[in-house]
Amino acid sequence: MKIERVQGTVSLRRTIESGTEEQRQAVKRIIDDVRNNGDGALKKYTEMFDGISLDAFAVTQEEIEEAYWLVDENMVHIIREAAQNIREYHERQRETSWFMTRDDGTILGQKVTPLDAVGLYVPGGTAAYPSSVLMNVIPAQVAGVKRIVIVSPPNERGTLPAAVLVAACELGVQEIYKVGGAQAIAALAYGTETIEPVDKIFGPGNIYVALAKREVFGQVDIDMIAGPSEIVVLADETAKPNEIAADLLSQAEHDERAVSILVTPSLQLALKVEEEVEKQLATLPRKEIAQKAINEYGAIYVTDTMKQAIDVVNELAPEHLEIMTAEPFEMLSAIRHAGAVFLGSYSSEPVGDYFAGTNHVLPTNGTARFSSGLTVEAFMKKSSIIFYSEQAWQQHAAKIAAFARLEGLEAHARAVEERLKRGGK
Structure with missing residues (x-):
């Protein structure tokens, strides 16, 4: 990893998922084809891209039963325990409708309503991601969404990874394609x-x-356009180099474009972590991917003070931030921009990825400056409620009409004044 002494601001080399013009046009053609030809287009592209011909897309009960045979029973229990932890955390995010009243009889409020139907895309390929199922489905269920749909590319056998099916079944998802x-x-x-x-x-x-x-945003809503995974570790001389290196590599193995950064005021720690990363890389099964990520997007920033290190962290606005210092809670109030913050040496990033209960769907590409991770709120919408009393109307109608005319909207003003003609009736 590259060690760099910094005294000012820094920036990360990040990749934005904008694609090439050729890719964008290809996507538009696929969307138009599916829109016009439905299942026929799905069948064609499944054959073309996944190499398998399917007569039906819905996962069958037989496939789910087979999945339970393929997943170790202990792993099923771990999935259940993780699901319980995630549900318990997200239950605290539940919002309710509310109302307020004024002395003149006005009633204002907000009605909170779950979305009717949501779709969850679970990546396929060589890996299986049951954690993605848990992290997306559970907050939707807590919000009260009635219809939850999972889609995922089929493997060479024409089914989905067993662990994904088990996770979905454990949560009671009925529609899986x-x-x-x-x-x-x-x-x-x-x-x-x-x-x-x-x-x-x-x-x-x-x-x-x-x-x-x-492309489909506007027809439907979307959660976010996620970029490659990111981790920043903020550490002092009390941190253990081998643990920091392991955590940096836990993100590097995700993707050749994953970002892994250490920020510290300790040059001695920086040198030890650099050495440890190379040592641990040698035995990683996904060494080639992790090595490219470390070479291209990995770095160690050494600052003069811890305050400067915190400034660097806030500038980076990482998806995941680990604080590995003698007193991590003392640092927390100074952190303004991070998708998730992991405090202390035992709070390794994978703890949040899989088991603690917090959501692992987090803002990337520096968007933690203005956005948050996935919450129950993302599966709900809010409606304003207005009841204006006659007393309030008489008191404020002229002001409202004046405001409307200030904006040149005469019909708005007249809509107010029409009711003044009632003469209190």
């Missing part, structure tokens, strides 16, 4: 003969999935 890529996003947005459309789409995917989500 074996379809991936831009065509799956189009199906969720516009519907086909098999898949009814949803109101909002969640979940990460490859560049084609990201571009498809951009």
